Amino acid sequence: MVDEREPASGDPHRRGRRTAEELLPADELVQLLDADGVRHEHPRYTAEVGDDALRELYRWMNVVRAVDRESIHLQRQGQLGVYASGLGQEAAQVGSASALADADWVFPSYRELGVGMVRGVDPVRLLHLNRGTWLADHDPHEHGFAPPSIPIGTQALHAVGFALGALFDGAPIVAVTYLGDGATSEGDTHEALTFAGVMGAPVVFFVQNNQYAISVPVEEQTAAPTLAHKGVGYGIPAVRVDGNDVLGTYAVTREAVDRARAGEGPTLIEAVTYRREAHTTSDDADRYRPREEVEAAEARDPILRMARYLRANDLLDDAAEREVQDAAARLAGEVRARLYDAPHGDPRELFSHVYVDPTGHFEEQAALLERELGERGQAPR
Ligand SMILES: Cc1ncc(C[n+]2csc(CCOP(=O)(O)OP(=O)(O)O)c2C)c(N)n1
Structure with missing residues (x-):
C-alpha cells in the first residue's frame, strides 16, 4: 500500500534526510x-591547518581580544553607549569564521565583533552601532556580513531565507548564523530550524553556548539534554564542540x-564556551554567578591554550608573542582614535531603509525627529 504521506521519490525536500540514530x-x-x-x-574531524594558518588563528584571537577590551574601556569612558563583550569566545568566533569562503554570508547577533573582524569588517564601523552615531555602517555585500541583529533569533530567519x-x-553560497x-x-529560531530542515537549506546554525542569556543559566533555558539534541527534532545533524578550541x-x-x-x-553546531564578561556593560554579572565559576573558565582560556600548543611546536617564541601583542594593542589604539574622529551619521537615515511605502506612524516619527533636529539647529532636509 502506498503511504500517501510519502512525497514522490526524488522530491528535493527529502534529500539528505536522516534517521533518528x-x-x-x-x-x-x-x-x-x-x-x-x-x-x-x-x-571524524581534523583541522588541516598549516603552520602559518595556525599562527594566523592565534593572531586573530589576540587582535579580537584587544579590540574587545578597548571597546569596554571606551564604554566606561562614555564613548560607547553599551557594549557586549566576547571575552572568552574568541576561539568560537575566529575558528568558525576562518572556515568560511569569501562568498559565504554571516548573519550575526550583537556579540560577533570577532566574526566581523575575520570577515574583514572594520571594527570602527561595527562600533558605530554601540556609539549611537550611525547604523551598521559596513557594506554587507563586500564582507558577506549582515548587519548585527539585536532582536534575539531574528538573524536565523534571515540566514535561512538567504540560503x-x-x-x-x-x-x-552558504549562510552561517550566529x-x-x-x-x-x-x-x-524554531521556525528557522524547521524551515531549514524541511527545505535542506545550505545554512549553518552556529550556537555559542556561553552558558548564560543575561542572568538565565543554560540549565534553566531548556529541558533538552544539550542544545545540539534539539537538532533531532528538526531533522538537522548537530555536533557539540569545545568552543574554546579554535582548531575544533x-x-x-x-x-x-x-x-x-x-x-x-x-x-546545528553547539560551541560550548563561557561568557567571561557581563552580558553587556550595563549588566552586573556578580549578582547571579559566583566569581569562582568565572575563574574556572579563565583556566580554559582559548588563547592561552593555543599559545601553549604553538610554543610546544616551535611556532611561537617570546619575540613573536611580543609582536602579536604589540600589533593587537596598536590596532586597538587605532580603533579608539578613528572612532573619536568618525563623523556622526545623519539620524534621518534611520527611516530610509525600512519600508517601501512608509506607514502613518512611521511618517509621524520621522516628522518628530525632523522637528527635534530643527530645534537643535540641524537644518531640515
Ligand atoms: C526578541 C528579543 N527578546 C528579548 C531581548 C532582550 N535580550 C537581549 S540579549 C538577551 C539574552 C540573549 O542571550 P543569548 O541568546 O544566550 O545570547 P548572548 O547574549 O549570551 O550572546 C535578551 C533576552 C531581545 N534583544 N530580543
Whole structure:
C-alpha cells in the first residue's frame, strides 16, 4: 500500500534526510586542542591547518581580544553607549569564521565583533552601532556580513531565507548564523530550524553556548539534554564542540559548510564556551554567578591554550608573542582614535531603509525627529 504521506521519490525536500540514530549527537565535545594546549586526534574531524594558518588563528584571537577590551574601556569612558563583550569566545568566533569562503554570508547577533573582524569588517564601523552615531555602517555585500541583529533569533530567519535564495539560484553560497544559547528558545529560531530542515537549506546554525542569556543559566533555558539534541527534532545533524578550541571550531564548521555547499543541507553546531564578561556593560554579572565559576573558565582560556600548543611546536617564541601583542594593542589604539574622529551619521537615515511605502506612524516619527533636529539647529532636509 502506498503511504500517501510519502512525497514522490526524488522530491528535493527529502534529500539528505536522516534517521533518528543518525541524527543523535554525541554527548562528548569535539576537542582537537585541550586546555593544556595538547593536540588530539578525532575520528571524524581534523583541522588541516598549516603552520602559518595556525599562527594566523592565534593572531586573530589576540587582535579580537584587544579590540574587545578597548571597546569596554571606551564604554566606561562614555564613548560607547553599551557594549557586549566576547571575552572568552574568541576561539568560537575566529575558528568558525576562518572556515568560511569569501562568498559565504554571516548573519550575526550583537556579540560577533570577532566574526566581523575575520570577515574583514572594520571594527570602527561595527562600533558605530554601540556609539549611537550611525547604523551598521559596513557594506554587507563586500564582507558577506549582515548587519548585527539585536532582536534575539531574528538573524536565523534571515540566514535561512538567504540560503534558500542561494539554493534556488544554484549559487555555491552558504549562510552561517550566529546565535546564543538563549536564542535557541525563540520562536524565530524554531521556525528557522524547521524551515531549514524541511527545505535542506545550505545554512549553518552556529550556537555559542556561553552558558548564560543575561542572568538565565543554560540549565534553566531548556529541558533538552544539550542544545545540539534539539537538532533531532528538526531533522538537522548537530555536533557539540569545545568552543574554546579554535582548531575544533574550525574543523566542525568547515565540515558543516562543505556539506551545505555540496547540497547536503543544514547543520546545528553547539560551541560550548563561557561568557567571561557581563552580558553587556550595563549588566552586573556578580549578582547571579559566583566569581569562582568565572575563574574556572579563565583556566580554559582559548588563547592561552593555543599559545601553549604553538610554543610546544616551535611556532611561537617570546619575540613573536611580543609582536602579536604589540600589533593587537596598536590596532586597538587605532580603533579608539578613528572612532573619536568618525563623523556622526545623519539620524534621518534611520527611516530610509525600512519600508517601501512608509506607514502613518512611521511618517509621524520621522516628522518628530525632523522637528527635534530643527530645534537643535540641524537644518531640515
Ligand atoms: C526578541 C528579543 N527578546 C528579548 C531581548 C532582550 N535580550 C537581549 S540579549 C538577551 C539574552 C540573549 O542571550 P543569548 O541568546 O544566550 O545570547 P548572548 O547574549 O549570551 O550572546 C535578551 C533576552 C531581545 N534583544 N530580543
